[in-house]
Amino acid sequence: MRLFPTKEQETKLAKHFGCIRFVYNHFLDNRVKFYLSAKEKQLAKKSLNYYDDAAELTKLKKQPETEWLSEVNSQSLQHALKHLDGAFNRFYRKQAKFPRFKKKNLKNSFRIPQFVRLENNKIYFPKFKEGIKMDNHRPVEGEVEFATITMNAAGQYHACITVEKFIEKLEPASKVVGIDLGVKELAVCSDGTRFPNIKPFRSLEQRIRVRQKELARSKKDSKGRQKSRLKLARLYNKISNVRNDHLHKVSHQIVSENQTIILEDLNVKGMMANRKLSKSIWDVSLSELVRQISYKAEWYGRKVLFIDRWFPSSKTCHHCGYINESLTLKDREWTCPRCERKLDRDYNASQNILVQGLNMKNMSVGTTESAECLGVSSVAKAIDNRLARKPNRL
Protein backbone atom coordinates (compact mmCIF):
# COMPACT_ATOMS: atom_id res chain seq x y z
CA MET A 1 0.00 0.00 0.00
CA ARG A 2 1.33 3.34 -0.99
CA LEU A 3 1.88 5.89 1.80
CA PHE A 4 1.71 9.65 1.52
CA PRO A 5 3.57 11.12 4.47
CA THR A 6 3.72 14.86 5.13
CA LYS A 7 7.09 16.63 4.91
CA GLU A 8 7.39 16.38 8.67
CA GLN A 9 6.60 12.67 8.61
CA GLU A 10 9.11 12.14 5.83
CA THR A 11 11.82 13.51 8.11
CA LYS A 12 10.69 11.20 10.86
CA LEU A 13 10.63 8.23 8.50
CA ALA A 14 14.13 9.11 7.29
CA LYS A 15 15.22 9.02 10.92
CA HIS A 16 13.74 5.55 11.27
CA PHE A 17 15.49 4.27 8.16
CA GLY A 18 18.74 5.84 9.32
CA CYS A 19 18.56 4.48 12.88
CA ILE A 20 17.73 0.98 11.68
CA ARG A 21 20.68 1.07 9.32
CA PHE A 22 22.91 2.46 12.07
CA VAL A 23 21.87 -0.22 14.56
CA TYR A 24 22.28 -3.02 12.07
CA ASN A 25 25.71 -1.86 10.90
CA HIS A 26 26.92 -0.94 14.38
CA PHE A 27 26.11 -4.35 15.82
CA LEU A 28 27.41 -6.18 12.80
CA ASP A 29 30.69 -4.34 13.28
CA ASN A 30 30.55 -5.08 17.02
CA ARG A 31 30.15 -8.78 16.43
CA VAL A 32 33.05 -8.92 14.00
CA LYS A 33 35.32 -7.05 16.44
CA PHE A 34 34.23 -9.21 19.36
CA TYR A 35 34.91 -12.36 17.40
CA LEU A 36 38.39 -11.24 16.37
CA SER A 37 39.41 -10.20 19.86
CA ALA A 38 37.91 -13.33 21.44
CA LYS A 39 39.89 -15.41 19.02
CA GLU A 40 43.06 -13.51 19.81
CA LYS A 41 42.58 -13.75 23.56
CA GLN A 42 41.30 -17.31 23.22
CA LEU A 43 38.14 -16.59 25.19
CA ALA A 44 35.57 -19.30 25.71
CA LYS A 45 32.75 -17.06 24.49
CA LYS A 46 33.48 -16.44 20.85
CA SER A 47 30.40 -14.66 19.60
CA LEU A 48 27.72 -12.24 20.72
CA ASN A 49 24.05 -13.15 20.68
CA TYR A 50 20.79 -11.24 20.52
CA TYR A 51 20.67 -10.63 24.28
CA ASP A 52 24.18 -9.16 24.32
CA ASP A 53 23.15 -6.83 21.51
CA ALA A 54 19.89 -5.83 23.18
CA ALA A 55 21.68 -4.94 26.43
CA GLU A 56 24.21 -2.90 24.49
CA LEU A 57 21.43 -1.10 22.62
CA THR A 58 19.87 0.01 25.92
CA LYS A 59 23.25 1.45 26.92
CA LEU A 60 23.64 3.25 23.60
CA LYS A 61 20.30 4.96 24.02
CA LYS A 62 21.49 6.46 27.30
CA GLN A 63 24.78 7.78 25.95
CA PRO A 64 24.61 11.43 24.84
CA GLU A 65 26.18 10.85 21.43
CA THR A 66 23.68 8.16 20.45
CA GLU A 67 20.61 9.16 22.45
CA TRP A 68 18.84 10.11 19.22
CA LEU A 69 18.14 6.41 18.93
CA SER A 70 15.31 6.85 21.43
CA GLU A 71 13.50 9.12 18.98
CA VAL A 72 12.43 6.11 16.92
CA ASN A 73 10.20 3.14 17.65
CA SER A 74 12.18 0.95 20.05
CA GLN A 75 10.51 -2.24 18.83
CA SER A 76 11.71 -1.51 15.31
CA LEU A 77 15.28 -1.22 16.58
CA GLN A 78 14.95 -4.49 18.47
CA HIS A 79 13.65 -6.07 15.33
CA ALA A 80 16.78 -4.92 13.47
CA LEU A 81 18.83 -6.77 16.09
CA LYS A 82 16.74 -9.90 15.61
CA HIS A 83 17.17 -9.53 11.88
CA LEU A 84 20.95 -9.36 12.32
CA ASP A 85 20.90 -12.31 14.70
CA GLY A 86 18.95 -14.30 12.13
CA ALA A 87 21.47 -13.39 9.43
CA PHE A 88 24.29 -14.68 11.63
CA ASN A 89 22.44 -17.87 12.46
CA ARG A 90 21.86 -18.55 8.80
CA PHE A 91 25.55 -17.95 8.21
CA TYR A 92 26.53 -20.36 11.02
CA ARG A 93 24.24 -22.99 9.54
CA LYS A 94 25.90 -22.39 6.15
CA GLN A 95 22.59 -21.29 4.64
CA ALA A 96 23.79 -17.80 3.79
CA LYS A 97 26.86 -15.71 3.20
CA PHE A 98 28.38 -13.56 5.89
CA PRO A 99 26.00 -10.66 6.72
CA ARG A 100 26.79 -7.49 4.80
CA PHE A 101 26.58 -3.89 5.87
CA LYS A 102 23.44 -2.03 4.86
CA LYS A 103 24.26 0.69 2.38
CA LYS A 104 22.48 3.99 2.28
CA ASN A 105 19.98 4.47 -0.57
CA LEU A 106 20.02 0.80 -1.42
CA LYS A 107 17.04 -0.39 0.52
CA ASN A 108 15.28 1.65 3.12
CA SER A 109 12.97 -0.28 5.34
CA PHE A 110 11.93 -0.95 8.89
CA ARG A 111 9.59 -3.35 10.57
CA ILE A 112 6.89 -2.44 13.07
CA PRO A 113 6.38 -5.67 15.00
CA GLN A 114 3.35 -4.55 17.01
CA PHE A 115 0.63 -1.93 17.53
CA VAL A 116 -0.21 -1.27 13.88
CA ARG A 117 -3.71 -0.04 13.19
CA LEU A 118 -5.45 0.81 9.92
CA GLU A 119 -8.32 3.23 10.01
CA ASN A 120 -9.95 5.78 7.68
CA ASN A 121 -7.25 5.40 5.04
CA LYS A 122 -4.49 6.02 7.53
CA ILE A 123 -1.90 3.79 9.13
CA TYR A 124 -1.13 4.31 12.81
CA PHE A 125 1.88 2.94 14.69
CA PRO A 126 4.20 4.00 17.52
CA LYS A 127 5.84 7.41 16.97
CA PHE A 128 3.25 8.11 14.29
CA LYS A 129 0.17 8.56 16.45
CA GLU A 130 -1.30 11.11 14.03
CA GLY A 131 -1.34 8.46 11.29
CA ILE A 132 0.14 8.48 7.79
CA LYS A 133 -2.19 8.86 4.85
CA MET A 134 -2.33 5.82 2.65
CA ASP A 135 -3.88 4.69 -0.57
CA ASN A 136 -5.90 1.72 0.47
CA HIS A 137 -7.52 0.35 -2.64
CA ARG A 138 -7.49 -3.21 -1.41
CA PRO A 139 -9.29 -3.46 1.90
CA VAL A 140 -7.35 -5.27 4.58
CA GLU A 141 -9.30 -7.90 6.40
CA GLY A 142 -8.28 -9.37 9.68
CA GLU A 143 -6.03 -8.42 12.54
CA VAL A 144 -2.76 -6.70 11.59
CA GLU A 145 0.18 -8.73 12.82
CA PHE A 146 3.05 -6.52 11.73
CA ALA A 147 3.98 -4.05 9.02
CA THR A 148 7.08 -3.14 7.07
CA ILE A 149 7.60 0.38 5.81
CA THR A 150 9.82 0.83 2.78
CA MET A 151 11.05 3.62 0.57
CA ASN A 152 11.98 2.65 -2.98
CA ALA A 153 14.47 4.19 -5.39
CA ALA A 154 11.72 6.41 -6.77
CA GLY A 155 11.27 7.98 -3.35
CA GLN A 156 7.87 6.36 -2.84
CA TYR A 157 6.77 4.98 0.49
CA HIS A 158 4.93 1.71 0.91
CA ALA A 159 3.57 -0.30 3.78
CA CYS A 160 3.56 -4.04 3.52
CA ILE A 161 0.99 -5.29 5.96
CA THR A 162 0.80 -8.81 7.26
CA VAL A 163 -2.54 -9.81 8.63
CA GLU A 164 -3.62 -12.82 10.50
CA LYS A 165 -6.38 -14.11 8.35
CA PHE A 166 -8.52 -17.13 8.37
CA ILE A 167 -8.87 -18.36 4.83
CA GLU A 168 -11.78 -20.55 4.05
CA LYS A 169 -10.86 -23.45 1.82
CA LEU A 170 -12.82 -23.56 -1.43
CA GLU A 171 -15.22 -26.37 -2.22
CA PRO A 172 -13.22 -29.17 -3.83
CA ALA A 173 -13.17 -28.94 -7.61
CA SER A 174 -13.07 -32.01 -9.83
CA LYS A 175 -10.80 -30.77 -12.57
CA VAL A 176 -7.15 -31.62 -13.15
CA VAL A 177 -5.31 -29.30 -15.46
CA GLY A 178 -1.93 -29.24 -17.16
CA ILE A 179 -0.56 -25.79 -17.91
CA ASP A 180 2.05 -24.68 -20.39
CA LEU A 181 3.60 -21.40 -19.29
CA GLY A 182 5.18 -19.26 -21.92
CA VAL A 183 6.29 -16.01 -23.38
CA LYS A 184 3.92 -15.76 -26.34
CA GLU A 185 0.96 -16.63 -24.19
CA LEU A 186 1.22 -16.54 -20.42
CA ALA A 187 -0.62 -19.78 -19.76
CA VAL A 188 -2.28 -22.33 -22.01
CA CYS A 189 -4.36 -24.90 -20.13
CA SER A 190 -5.14 -28.45 -21.17
CA ASP A 191 -8.87 -27.67 -20.94
CA GLY A 192 -8.43 -25.12 -23.71
CA THR A 193 -8.38 -21.98 -21.55
CA ARG A 194 -5.74 -19.52 -22.71
CA PHE A 195 -4.45 -16.57 -20.73
CA PRO A 196 -2.77 -13.92 -22.86
CA ASN A 197 0.16 -11.84 -21.77
CA ILE A 198 -0.73 -8.23 -21.20
CA LYS A 199 0.46 -5.82 -23.79
CA PRO A 200 1.11 -2.39 -22.25
CA PHE A 201 4.75 -3.29 -22.09
CA ARG A 202 5.59 -2.47 -25.70
CA SER A 203 5.13 1.25 -25.14
CA LEU A 204 6.58 1.14 -21.64
CA GLU A 205 9.59 -0.77 -22.92
CA GLN A 206 10.26 1.96 -25.43
CA ARG A 207 10.03 4.62 -22.75
CA ILE A 208 12.35 2.60 -20.57
CA ARG A 209 14.89 2.38 -23.34
CA VAL A 210 14.75 6.15 -23.83
CA ARG A 211 15.26 6.70 -20.11
CA GLN A 212 18.09 4.21 -19.96
CA LYS A 213 19.91 6.04 -22.74
CA GLU A 214 19.25 9.33 -21.00
CA LEU A 215 20.70 7.94 -17.80
CA ALA A 216 23.75 6.57 -19.54
CA ARG A 217 24.44 9.95 -21.18
CA SER A 218 23.99 12.01 -18.01
CA LYS A 219 26.98 13.14 -15.99
CA LYS A 220 27.84 11.35 -12.78
CA ASP A 221 26.43 12.88 -9.60
CA SER A 222 24.47 15.48 -11.57
CA LYS A 223 20.93 16.58 -10.76
CA GLY A 224 19.80 15.38 -14.17
CA ARG A 225 21.13 11.93 -13.46
CA GLN A 226 19.18 11.73 -10.25
CA LYS A 227 16.06 12.81 -12.08
CA SER A 228 16.41 10.22 -14.85
CA ARG A 229 17.07 7.54 -12.29
CA LEU A 230 13.87 8.48 -10.51
CA LYS A 231 11.87 8.46 -13.73
CA LEU A 232 13.26 5.07 -14.65
CA ALA A 233 12.43 3.66 -11.24
CA ARG A 234 8.84 4.94 -11.60
CA LEU A 235 8.50 3.25 -14.97
CA TYR A 236 9.69 -0.08 -13.59
CA ASN A 237 7.27 0.37 -10.76
CA LYS A 238 4.40 0.92 -13.14
CA ILE A 239 5.26 -2.23 -15.07
CA SER A 240 5.36 -4.36 -11.98
CA ASN A 241 1.99 -3.02 -10.77
CA VAL A 242 0.21 -3.68 -14.06
CA ARG A 243 1.84 -7.08 -14.29
CA ASN A 244 0.99 -8.12 -10.74
CA ASP A 245 -2.67 -7.19 -11.10
CA HIS A 246 -2.89 -9.35 -14.19
CA LEU A 247 -1.04 -12.26 -12.58
CA HIS A 248 -3.35 -12.18 -9.56
CA LYS A 249 -6.39 -12.47 -11.78
CA VAL A 250 -4.92 -15.36 -13.75
CA SER A 251 -3.67 -17.29 -10.72
CA HIS A 252 -6.97 -16.83 -8.94
CA GLN A 253 -8.97 -18.21 -11.84
CA ILE A 254 -6.65 -21.19 -12.30
CA VAL A 255 -6.70 -22.08 -8.62
CA SER A 256 -10.44 -21.69 -8.13
CA GLU A 257 -11.39 -23.77 -11.19
CA ASN A 258 -9.01 -26.70 -10.71
CA GLN A 259 -8.31 -29.17 -7.94
CA THR A 260 -4.93 -30.33 -9.20
CA ILE A 261 -2.66 -28.09 -11.22
CA ILE A 262 0.25 -29.58 -13.10
CA LEU A 263 3.08 -27.27 -14.08
CA GLU A 264 6.41 -27.56 -15.76
CA ASP A 265 9.63 -26.73 -13.99
CA LEU A 266 10.47 -23.19 -15.01
CA ASN A 267 14.21 -23.61 -15.41
CA VAL A 268 13.68 -24.93 -18.90
CA LYS A 269 11.69 -21.88 -19.89
CA GLY A 270 14.39 -19.68 -18.45
CA MET A 271 16.75 -20.94 -21.09
CA MET A 272 14.63 -19.57 -23.89
CA ALA A 273 16.50 -16.86 -25.64
CA ASN A 274 14.58 -13.63 -25.94
CA ARG A 275 15.30 -9.96 -26.17
CA LYS A 276 17.08 -8.79 -23.06
CA LEU A 277 14.55 -6.49 -21.47
CA SER A 278 11.44 -8.48 -22.27
CA LYS A 279 13.21 -11.56 -21.08
CA SER A 280 13.88 -10.20 -17.66
CA ILE A 281 10.29 -9.01 -17.36
CA TRP A 282 8.82 -12.30 -18.50
CA ASP A 283 11.13 -14.36 -16.36
CA VAL A 284 9.85 -12.49 -13.37
CA SER A 285 6.25 -12.87 -14.57
CA LEU A 286 6.44 -16.61 -14.99
CA SER A 287 8.09 -17.32 -11.67
CA GLU A 288 5.74 -14.89 -9.95
CA LEU A 289 2.74 -16.65 -11.50
CA VAL A 290 4.01 -20.01 -10.27
CA ARG A 291 4.60 -18.53 -6.82
CA GLN A 292 1.04 -17.15 -6.70
CA ILE A 293 -0.52 -20.38 -7.94
CA SER A 294 1.46 -22.31 -5.32
CA TYR A 295 0.51 -20.23 -2.31
CA LYS A 296 -3.10 -19.74 -3.38
CA ALA A 297 -3.39 -23.49 -3.93
CA GLU A 298 -2.22 -23.97 -0.37
CA TRP A 299 -4.73 -21.40 0.90
CA TYR A 300 -7.67 -22.97 -0.83
CA GLY A 301 -6.78 -26.64 -0.44
CA ARG A 302 -5.65 -27.33 -4.00
CA LYS A 303 -2.70 -29.34 -5.19
CA VAL A 304 0.20 -28.30 -7.43
CA LEU A 305 2.46 -30.84 -9.12
CA PHE A 306 5.67 -30.11 -10.97
CA ILE A 307 6.76 -32.43 -13.73
CA ASP A 308 10.30 -33.35 -14.57
CA ARG A 309 12.19 -30.48 -16.13
CA TRP A 310 13.66 -32.56 -18.92
CA PHE A 311 10.36 -33.82 -20.24
CA PRO A 312 10.07 -32.62 -23.89
CA SER A 313 6.50 -31.31 -23.57
CA SER A 314 6.55 -29.15 -26.71
CA LYS A 315 8.34 -31.63 -28.94
CA THR A 316 6.18 -34.65 -28.17
CA CYS A 317 3.02 -35.23 -30.18
CA HIS A 318 0.33 -35.86 -27.58
CA HIS A 319 -1.59 -38.15 -29.92
CA CYS A 320 1.07 -40.65 -30.87
CA GLY A 321 4.14 -39.81 -28.77
CA TYR A 322 6.37 -38.93 -31.73
CA ILE A 323 9.22 -36.66 -30.66
CA ASN A 324 9.92 -33.88 -33.13
CA GLU A 325 13.57 -33.04 -32.60
CA SER A 326 13.59 -30.43 -35.32
CA LEU A 327 10.95 -28.24 -33.64
CA THR A 328 12.24 -24.70 -33.11
CA LEU A 329 11.04 -21.88 -30.88
CA LYS A 330 9.50 -20.14 -33.86
CA ASP A 331 7.19 -23.03 -34.72
CA ARG A 332 3.86 -22.14 -33.19
CA GLU A 333 2.10 -24.95 -35.05
CA TRP A 334 3.39 -28.18 -36.48
CA THR A 335 2.09 -31.30 -38.13
CA CYS A 336 3.11 -34.60 -36.64
CA PRO A 337 4.90 -36.61 -39.36
CA ARG A 338 3.79 -39.89 -37.82
CA CYS A 339 0.06 -39.42 -37.19
CA GLU A 340 -0.32 -36.37 -39.46
CA ARG A 341 -2.31 -34.41 -36.90
CA LYS A 342 -1.97 -30.66 -36.79
CA LEU A 343 -0.73 -29.45 -33.42
CA ASP A 344 -0.85 -26.11 -31.65
CA ARG A 345 2.50 -25.86 -29.91
CA ASP A 346 1.35 -24.65 -26.47
CA TYR A 347 -1.90 -26.58 -26.33
CA ASN A 348 -0.02 -29.75 -27.28
CA ALA A 349 2.49 -29.04 -24.54
CA SER A 350 -0.27 -28.57 -21.96
CA GLN A 351 -1.76 -31.97 -22.92
CA ASN A 352 1.61 -33.62 -22.40
CA ILE A 353 2.14 -31.86 -19.09
CA LEU A 354 -1.27 -33.08 -17.92
CA VAL A 355 -0.56 -36.69 -18.88
CA GLN A 356 2.93 -36.56 -17.43
CA GLY A 357 1.57 -35.23 -14.15
CA LEU A 358 -1.20 -37.81 -13.99
CA ASN A 359 1.30 -40.59 -14.49
CA MET A 360 3.72 -39.15 -12.05
CA LYS A 361 1.34 -39.27 -9.13
CA ASN A 362 -0.38 -42.35 -10.41
CA MET A 363 -3.70 -40.80 -9.65
CA SER A 364 -5.95 -43.64 -10.62
CA VAL A 365 -9.39 -42.49 -9.46
CA GLY A 366 -11.37 -40.99 -12.27
CA THR A 367 -8.35 -39.91 -14.22
CA THR A 368 -7.21 -43.07 -15.97
CA GLU A 369 -10.00 -42.65 -18.41
CA SER A 370 -9.10 -39.13 -19.39
CA ALA A 371 -5.45 -40.10 -19.52
CA GLU A 372 -6.22 -42.89 -21.92
CA CYS A 373 -8.24 -40.78 -24.29
CA LEU A 374 -5.33 -38.36 -24.38
CA GLY A 375 -3.09 -41.05 -25.81
CA VAL A 376 -1.31 -41.85 -22.62
CA SER A 377 0.15 -45.19 -23.70
CA SER A 378 2.87 -43.70 -25.84
CA VAL A 379 3.83 -41.12 -23.28
CA ALA A 380 3.76 -43.75 -20.56
CA LYS A 381 6.31 -45.71 -22.56
CA ALA A 382 8.63 -42.71 -22.56
CA ILE A 383 8.16 -42.39 -18.82
CA ASP A 384 8.88 -46.08 -18.27
CA ASN A 385 12.12 -45.67 -20.16
CA ARG A 386 13.13 -42.79 -18.01
CA LEU A 387 12.07 -44.61 -14.87
CA ALA A 388 14.48 -47.36 -15.74
CA ARG A 389 17.24 -44.80 -15.79
CA LYS A 390 16.33 -42.79 -12.70
CA PRO A 391 14.27 -45.03 -10.43
CA ASN A 392 14.23 -42.64 -7.50
CA ARG A 393 12.91 -39.62 -9.35
CA LEU A 394 9.20 -40.35 -9.64
Ligand SMILES: [Zn+2]
Ligand atom coordinates in the same frame (compact mmCIF):
# COMPACT_ATOMS: atom_id res chain seq x y z
ZN1 LIG B 1 1.54 -37.75 -33.73
